[in-house]
Amino acid sequence: MRAIGIILAGGNNHRMKELTQKRASSAMPVAGSYRSIDFALSSMSNSHIQKVAVLTQYNSRSLNEHLSSSKWWDFGRKQGGLYVLTPAVTADNSNWYRGTADAIYQNIHFLKNSHEPYVIIASGDGVYKMDFGKLLEYHINKKADITVVCRDMEEDINVERFGTIKMNEECRIEEFEEKPLMAKTNTVSCGIYVIRRRQLIEMLEKCAEEDRYDFVRDILIRYKDIKKIYGYKIHDYWRNIASVDDYFSTNMDFLKPEVRDYFFNQYPDVYSKVDDLPPAKYNMGAQVKNSLISSGCIVNGVVEDSVVFKKSYIGNNCYIKNSIILNDVYIGDNTHIENCIVESHDTIRANSCYKGEDEIKIVIERDNRYVV
Amino acid sequence: MIKKEMIAMLLAGGQGSRLGVLTSKVAKPAVAFGGKYRIIDFPLSNCINSGVDTVGVLTQYQPLRLNTHIGIGIPWDLDRNIGGVTVLPPYEKSSNSEWYTGTANAIYQNIDYMESFNPEYVLILSGDHIYKMDYEVMLDFHKANNAEVTIAVMPVPMEEASRFGIMIADENHKINEFEEKPANPRSNLASMGIYIFNWKTLKEALIAMADQPALDFGKHIIPYCHERQLPLYAYEFHGYWKDVGTLNSYWEANMELIDIVPEFNLYEEYWKIYTKSEILPPQYLSKDSVVERSIIGEGSNIYGQVYNSVIGCGVTIGEGTVVRDSIIMNNSVIKKNCELNKAIIAEQTVIGDNVKLGEGEEAENDTAPHIYNHGIVTVGEKSVVPDGITVGKNSVIFGVTTADDYENSSLASGKTLIKAGE
Numbered sequence: 001m002r003a004i005g006i007i008l009a010g011g012n013n014h015r016m017k018e019l020t021q022k023r024a025s026s027a028m029p030v031a032g033s034y035r036s037i038d039f040a041l042s043s044m045s046n047s048h049i050q051k052v053a054v055l056t057q058y059n060s061r062s063l064n065e066h067l068s069s070s071k072w073w074d075f076g077r078k079q080g081g082l083y084v085l086t087p088a089v090t091a092d093n094s095n096w097y098r099g100t101a102d103a104i105y106q107n108i109h110f111l112k113n114s115h116e117p118y119v120i121i122a123s124g125d126g127v128y129k130m131d132f133g134k135l136l137e138y139h140i141n142k143k144a145d146i147t148v149v150c151r152d153m154e155e156d157i158n159v160e161r162f163g164t165i166k167m168n169e170e171c172r173i174e175e176f177e178e179k180p181l182m183a184k185t186n187t188v189s190c191g192i193y194v195i196r197r198r199q200l201i202e203m204l205e206k207c208a209e210e211d212r213y214d215f216v217r218d219i220l221i222r223y224k225d226i227k228k229i230y231g232y233k234i235h236d237y238w239r240n241i242a243s244v245d246d247y248f249s250t251n252m253d254f255l256k257p258e259v260r261d262y263f264f265n266q267y268p269d270v271y272s273k274v275d276d277l278p279p280a281k282y283n284m285g286a287q288v289k290n291s292l293i294s295s296g297c298i299v300n301g302v303v304e305d306s307v308v309f310k311k312s313y314i315g316n317n318c319y320i321k322n323s324i325i326l327n328d329v330y331i332g333d334n335t336h337i338e339n340c341i342v343e344s345h346d347t348i349r350a351n352s353c354y355k356g357e358d359e360i361k362i363v364i365e366r367d368n369r370y371v372v
Numbered sequence: 373m374i375k376k377e378m379i380a381m382l383l384a385g386g387q388g389s390r391l392g393v394l395t396s397k398v399a400k401p402a403v404a405f406g407g408k409y410r411i412i413d414f415p416l417s418n419c420i421n422s423g424v425d426t427v428g429v430l431t432q433y434q435p436l437r438l439n440t441h442i443g444i445g446i447p448w449d450l451d452r453n454i455g456g457v458t459v460l461p462p463y464e465k466s467s468n469s470e471w472y473t474g475t476a477n478a479i480y481q482n483i484d485y486m487e488s489f490n491p492e493y494v495l496i497l498s499g500d501h502i503y504k505m506d507y508e509v510m511l512d513f514h515k516a517n518n519a520e521v522t523i524a525v526m527p528v529p530m531e532e533a534s535r536f537g538i539m540i541a542d543e544n545h546k547i548n549e550f551e552e553k554p555a556n557p558r559s560n561l562a563s564m565g566i567y568i569f570n571w572k573t574l575k576e577a578l579i580a581m582a583d584q585p586a587l588d589f590g591k592h593i594i595p596y597c598h599e600r601q602l603p604l605y606a607y608e609f610h611g612y613w614k615d616v617g618t619l620n621s622y623w624e625a626n627m628e629l630i631d632i633v634p635e636f637n638l639y640e641e642y643w644k645i646y647t648k649s650e651i652l653p654p655q656y657l658s659k660d661s662v663v664e665r666s667i668i669g670e671g672s673n674i675y676g677q678v679y680n681s682v683i684g685c686g687v688t689i690g691e692g693t694v695v696r697d698s699i700i701m702n703n704s705v706i707k708k709n710c711e712l713n714k715a716i717i718a719e720q721t722v723i724g725d726n727v728k729l730g731e732g733e734e735a736e737n738d739t740a741p742h743i744y745n746h747g748i749v750t751v752g753e754k755s756v757v758p759d760g761i762t763v764g765k766n767s768v769i770f771g772v773t774t775a776d777d778y779e780n781s782s783l784a785s786g787k788t789l790i791k792a793g794e
Binding site for chain 2: 031032033034071255260263264269270271272274276278279280281282283284285286287288289290291292293294295296298304307308309
């Protein structure tokens, strides 16, 4: 592969509310067994990109733990491999990453020390599969300076929190607006870019001189008329996890057979860290309908239209409906949970009731757990 | 110089012929167990959990699945710079090339491997038991008694004692006598086939007995050490230990995992069982599914009803199908409107629509009644059973079968239908 990969996983997002209090959005658990960064990492690995840097900053503990070994994504290599780059104090810099462009600029040695001619930049909070080989081919054929992956969003999705794109018939980007108040198109940027490595180094150095730090605003939008910036439209499943509602609906999408089939059955696979948990166990009284249950769970109650992550315990006579139960949650007997996201490692007392009325409720409960 | 205090030698070359078609293509240690595991995962996980990081795995019979499963030992953290897991098949020598002819002969042929680690102690294990055991505690016992050989033993019911090698020990656990499968047992301490030897003693015994045909630990090496009046000790083990040597004991051991708090608990944090996981996604249970008293592996899709069963990874159970008291191994597909009762379905098998397994009255199996009994229907790996077939109890199917292989779309109880070659 003639490209190296950079995954931007440092961001926080206030629209994720309490969910990113203890983790970056790239480390959000998705679809029962994965974390959002697994999708970008697996796509890079499956596209034979050999050298990948993950830039982390905000609340990186959970993410670093997930990336503790590169072998799960087949990056445990002598040639290339996985680089986790956190902000570091150096002789001439003592700043945090001040933006996406700055994050890459602060690690410009990674770009300078590589020999591959292209760089693929992706955000760590997208849920998708992509063949970056085809993307690069498109970029080369178009003789583009930068290629931006984009997608027409469905009618019911509010595109005003994305970057919206208007392209001409040759797919050259004419307009690019970041989080417009009033979107003119429903084509949004997926936050995945291809750029020639030397070009990127040059642009980043220029930006740094001018104290500009944001990749979208200070490179894409600023250069769109003088550089050839093309859009590469995808049609397959793509979501990004930028708000509680996105997060909830993305997980619920996995209850649809076509989405499950696309991610779980069709080649190539999505990889994740292996947790060595036993099979899920269903005791007397378990009644599970239209739900995903992950390994290590023990179910004694009723679960409907929900996604239950790893190692959760659901007590007798519980009723869980239309909810997401994150990793290692203990739910005591006779508990009713509806329209909720239950934060990981929660312990919920017996006989509790949590119900999201107009919106999804985030449940954070830190009661004492008595381990049997 | 490399020095390891204790290394393990894991005997995994046996066929386990009493598991019938389950071991026609794989060695017994590679047979699936408990939804996502293989039998060898238990001794391998015990090794790493006990701090034994050097394990030689002796393979001989049908080693392919075993080799790919073990790989370089990543799932068990046995990928080490020094030591780790090494698969040891029999090999050609300048003279006297032979297969492994017995348990001790296999170890004898790998003296060089053991010597390279310069160990104090060698732990001998077999790859066909389900248990959790801290070998470090056994080693402490071995050291405290200044033993030359320590044999792990387990109290068994007196009426079953005649099936085992029985140790007769004094109150200090020193073994005075032992009997192999005695008609009138004088003790109920059965050997578990787990030994710790002082390496010097083991090496000396193996070399002295090298010419013995089918050199075996229980029959030759232990008696040899006993005759020389070396201190032999019995280490009593009181946990869960199951020999899954027969189809019925294999079925029972799987079913015991379903109990509300199983005697053998896979959910304990401090003694994890590791395995190679290929399938990661969660399992999906459809809106019409019913699952009770069962364990199910990753990535399975359940559209039918499952009661009292152990389901592996990547299994599909179709709409309208009812599975009871059965074991279904990885990547098998049970299509629609089937009824399975007390069936063992090996890996990658396809059962067509409207198939009934385990129907009718029991009858003795016509080819191997000592293997296929207790009413269990067994289907070997990569088999296909076509639509609309009814199969009785104690019957066995192996291979890609078509409607022409069945009379009146049925296979009576006790019948055998094997199409795949050996």
